[in-house]
Amino acid sequence: MKKIALLVLFISLLGCKKDYTPENKIKEDVTFLADDKLEGRETGTKGEQEAAAYIVKRFEEMGIPGKGTNNYYQTFTFKPKNDPHGEVAYTENSQDSTITGTNVLGYIDNQAENTIIIGAHYDHLGYGGEGSLYKGEKAIHNGADDNASGVAVMLDLAGKLKGVNTANNYLFMAFSGEEMGLLGSNYFAKNPTIDSKAVSYMINMDMVGRLKPDSTLAVYGTGTSPIFKQVLSSHNEKFKLIENESGVGPSDHTSFYLIDIPVLHFFTGQHEDYHKPGDDSEKLNYEGMETISNYIFDVITDLNDNGKLAFRKTKNESEETPRFKVGLGVVPDYLYDGEGMRIDGVSEDKPAHKAGLQKGDVVIKLGDSTVTNMMSYMRALSVFDSGDSTKVTVKRDGKPLEVNLNF
CATH class of the missing domain: 3.40.630.10 (Zn peptidases)
Known part of the structure; x- marks a missing residue:
């Protein structure tokens, strides 16, 4: 009888599905x-x-x-x-x-x-x-x-x-x-x-x-x-x-x-x-x-x-995004919600790198255009062709800095 009871218990345990x-x-x-x-x-x-x-x-x-x-x-x-x-x-x-x-x-x-x-x-x-x-x-x-x-x-x-x-x-x-x-x-x-x-x-x-x-x-x-x-x-x-x-x-x-x-x-x-x-x-x-x-x-x-x-x-x-022929060679900080476009990374041997721009710089002006957000940055970028030169103004450590940039 004891063996039968143990067998029933064993079968019962096998049948129990463990919750995750x-x-x-x-x-x-x-x-x-x-x-x-x-x-x-x-x-x-x-x-x-x-x-x-x-x-x-x-x-x-x-x-x-x-x-x-x-x-x-x-x-x-x-x-x-x-x-x-x-x-x-x-x-x-x-x-x-x-x-x-x-x-x-x-x-x-x-x-x-x-x-x-x-x-x-x-x-x-x-x-x-x-x-x-x-x-x-x-x-x-x-x-x-x-x-x-x-x-x-x-x-x-x-x-x-x-x-x-x-x-x-x-x-x-x-x-x-x-x-x-x-x-x-x-x-x-x-x-x-x-x-x-x-x-x-x-x-x-x-x-x-x-x-x-x-x-x-x-x-x-x-x-x-x-x-x-x-x-x-x-x-x-x-x-x-x-x-x-x-x-x-x-x-x-x-x-x-x-x-x-x-x-x-x-x-x-x-x-x-x-x-x-x-x-x-x-x-x-x-x-x-x-x-x-x-x-x-x-x-x-x-x-x-x-x-x-x-x-x-x-x-x-995306339908309103301007198309452009050149780039600065930066990774924008898409989570930045202040004025301008903050740079989250700079690619070597690209225009931004050659101009001395750094991670953390905030682009506030590109050429004649004021940059207030990502969309205005892209609009400003869309007017340039390969070979063009311009000035870019960034905020670095809270102070404005103007540099020359060649596309």
Whole structure:
């Protein structure tokens, strides 16, 4: 009798499914995805496939099933664009001239009417290629901030949302092909594995790994639903928020905005290692990433009982962006909200470097034009051609400095 009782107890224990307890594995996830072994996770490469398998393993650890076309995976095959402004050509057949990318999808099905999509791209530049801003010898571009950071926060949110805020379903997506033109998210938007009409809103994280000491956090898409600004503000205790209403931008949220889904895109700003081999895991602010994850979780929690959010079209600021033939060779500080355009990095042997401009300088005048913000800076830059000379005035340590500059 005692043996039978022990056997029943053993079978009962086997049948008990252990609930997943959320763990902060943000640093662990970034460290794996940004390791040299993955060779920069370029779309279609072995390194990207290894990254995809790792993300699947993480979903499985959390007990989150797949929602792709083949379990967790949604593959798409395409011919690389010859014309950078042209449309990508997706194809059903793999050929020598094609590349196959792989989206990775996990799904929490709460039997709810609506679904929230939470995404981040996991591909990067491999050994550089056309997207690289590095001019040295061939080197791996690990993309720790861009965008292992976003994937790590996405996975962190997946763990936190398991079994809570059950008024919505959650689709977690790691996109492929972002660096080649938002290809993975674009493909999903045209070939969704869930009813896209039942998507309440989409959250995108792209480069959220370098929160600065002033805690500046950019949030794009705040105008795509009337409720966003109020909710973002009511839960913000730690950030200096820079808000942008437009749903169109150079990341995967754009693909969802274009099919009338409200979007929020989180971003901690560019830096000198952007699209260079120096974007490594040891340079990230992991406490900052956890704080961002907690903030996004609070926003999702607030919106849990709001049903399907109303969508609102926003002005496409990219259509108003002036086109220019020359550049200063600087990385602008996109999170700067003072007057002028603050320089966050200077490329060697470019006009700004040769003129003696430095990181931290704030451009307040270019030629005859006063620079008050990013848009006025671009307008001022658009009038120059290669070979032109002009004067540029910057503020350095609070004092104006005028230098000569040759394009």
